Amino acid sequence: MNARIGVITFPGxxxxxxxxxxxxxxxxxxxxxxxxxxxxxxxxxxxxxxxFSYGDYLRAGAIASFxxxxxxxxxxxxxxxxxxxxxxxxxxxCEAGLLPxxxxxxxxxxxxxRDVWLRVExxxxxxxxxxxxxxxxxxxxxxxxxxxxxxxxxxxxxxAENRVVFRYRDAALNGAMRDIAGVTSADxxxxxxxxxxxHAIESATGPSADGLGVVTSVLNALVTAAG
Amino acid sequence: xxxVVVDVMPKPEILDPQGQAVAGALPRLxxxxxxxxxxxxHFELELxxxxxxxxxxQIAATLLANPVIEDWRITRVxxxxxxxxx
Numbered sequence: 001m002n003a004r005i006g007v008i009t010f011p012g013x014x015x016x017x018x019x020x021x022x023x024x025x026x027x028x029x030x031x032x033x034x035x036x037x038x039x040x041x042x043x044x045x046x047x048x049x050x051x052f053s054y055g056d057y058l059r060a061g062a063i064a065s066f067x068x069x070x071x072x073x074x075x076x077x078x079x080x081x082x083x084x085x086x087x088x089x090x091x092x093x094c095e096a097g098l099l100p101x102x103x104x105x106x107x108x109x110x111x112x113x114r115d116v117w118l119r120v121e122x123x124x125x126x127x128x129x130x131x132x133x134x135x136x137x138x139x140x141x142x143x144x145x146x147x148x149x150x151x152x153x154x155x156x157x158x159x160a161e162n163r164v165v166f167r168y169r170d171a172a173l174n175g176a177m178r179d180i181a182g183v184t185s186a187d188x189x190x191x192x193x194x195x196x197x198x199h200a201i202e203s204a205t206g207p208s209a210d211g212l213g214v215v216t217s218v219l220n221a222l223v224t225a226a227g
Numbered sequence: 228x229x230x231v232v233v234d235v236m237p238k239p240e241i242l243d244p245q246g247q248a249v250a251g252a253l254p255r256l257x258x259x260x261x262x263x264x265x266x267x268x269h270f271e272l273e274l275x276x277x278x279x280x281x282x283x284x285q286i287a288a289t290l291l292a293n294p295v296i297e298d299w300r301i302t303r304v305x306x307x308x309x310x311x312x313x
Contacts, residue, residue: 059293066290095293102295104237109244149241149296175242 003028003222005215006043008073008089010035010064014051015086015198022198023047026215035067044222045126046073050087050142050196060103060145061091070096082126082218083190087143090182090192099183099192100158101150103143107175111144115207116195117169118181122162125184126221127191130213136169137210139200141181146194148176148183158183166193189221229274230304231283235292236267267297271304 005023007030009016020030031043035053040046053064064070070092077083077098085093093099106112115138120131131137150158155178158164166182173179174194182193197211237243243265250264270291272283280301287299 058290062290062293094295100295102293104241104296105244107242107244109248147242151240151295175244 003045003219004031004041004043005029005218006031006033006040006046008033008035008046008048008069010051010053010067012052012054012056013049013088015049015196016051018196018198018201019047019049019086022201022212022215025201026212026219028215028219033069035064035069037069038072040069040072040076045082045218046076046084047198048073048083048085048089048092049198050089053088053092056088056145059091059095061088061093061095064088064092065095065097074098077185077190080187080189082221084127084214084218085190085192086196086198087146087194090194091145093190093192098190099185100154101148101180101183103145103194104147104149105145106143106147107172109144111142112146112174113140113142115139115200116141116173116181118166118193118195119169120165121167122165122184122188124162125165125188125191125217127184127214127217128165129220130217137197137200137213138208139195139197139211140207141173141195143174143194146174146176148180148194150177155180161186163188165191166195229276229278230306231272231274232302232304233270233272233283233287233291233299234267234302235270235287235297235299236265238296238298241296 023030123133168179197214200206200211246264246266
């Protein structure tokens with residue numbers, strides 16, 4: 001099976017090229033999706049990449065969450081299609097209501113651009129099954145509004161349901177509540193994270209090749225679903 | 228036509244580092260006595276007659292504010308000539 005993974009480009013998206021490259025390196029076909037598309041061209045999964053869609057106007061991800069292409073993405077996600085949001089894509093999925101919580105200005109207002117260690121907390125989602133629970137991976141973080149927030153009840157529910165997928169190993173990195181770097185939907189098919197696994201897919205260009213596991217995870221999930 | 232103001236503010240329990248930065252700058256500029264600053268957004272909407280407050284609340288909840296982290300307040304701005312027609 002040759003999986004087809006859509007990569008959305010909004011005006012202001014930056015990391016669609018790297019995301020598509022990660023998809024190809026993992027052995028799947030990357031299908032470009034445009035923000036104005038009304039359908040998903042029959043893809044098996046969707047990546048919402050990072051950047052500054054619509055210039056972060058209003059709130060990061062707010063305008064993009066209402067872009068035409070997001071309507072079929074939201075419908076497909078509700079039917080179980082794997083969807084991954086990276087950085088601005090994570091912000092978009094939260095604004096779209098596919099993931100709980102929100103991303104706000106980093107504590108101390110600093111834009112953080114460096115490689116960070118993440119602990120994989122949940123290795124059972126569509127986008128993390130190639131890892132093992134407790135594994136630590138090194139990927140770049142580059143965001144000014146990466147501070148994950150949600151109310152206490154939501155945070156408690158996420159922890160109880162094992163829906164925190166990635167956690168910063170270094171405490172209080174950007175002020176994210178409970179050091180949360182990434183979360184998943186109740187069905188484990190939608191994942192969002194602030195750091196950039198697509199920038200860590202081979203040693204020549206990234207700090208590690210740890211990030212490729214995110215894409216190989218979804219390929220396994222798609223094969224399992226097809227079989 | 229009616230003018231409506233929507234003020235969007237971070238919820239009290241949400242950390243507001245921008246407001247904190249402003250509050251931190253004031254003493255350096257010689258302004259003492261400011262205990263706290265919260266920074267929000269101010270929207271001015273020009274509405275056709277007949278757009279009710281319920282609709283404005285929906286506009287605020289859908290787009291202007293993120294209900295996860297922000298509260299909003301809607302204020303109708305009286306126009307000088309509107310008292311006869313209102």
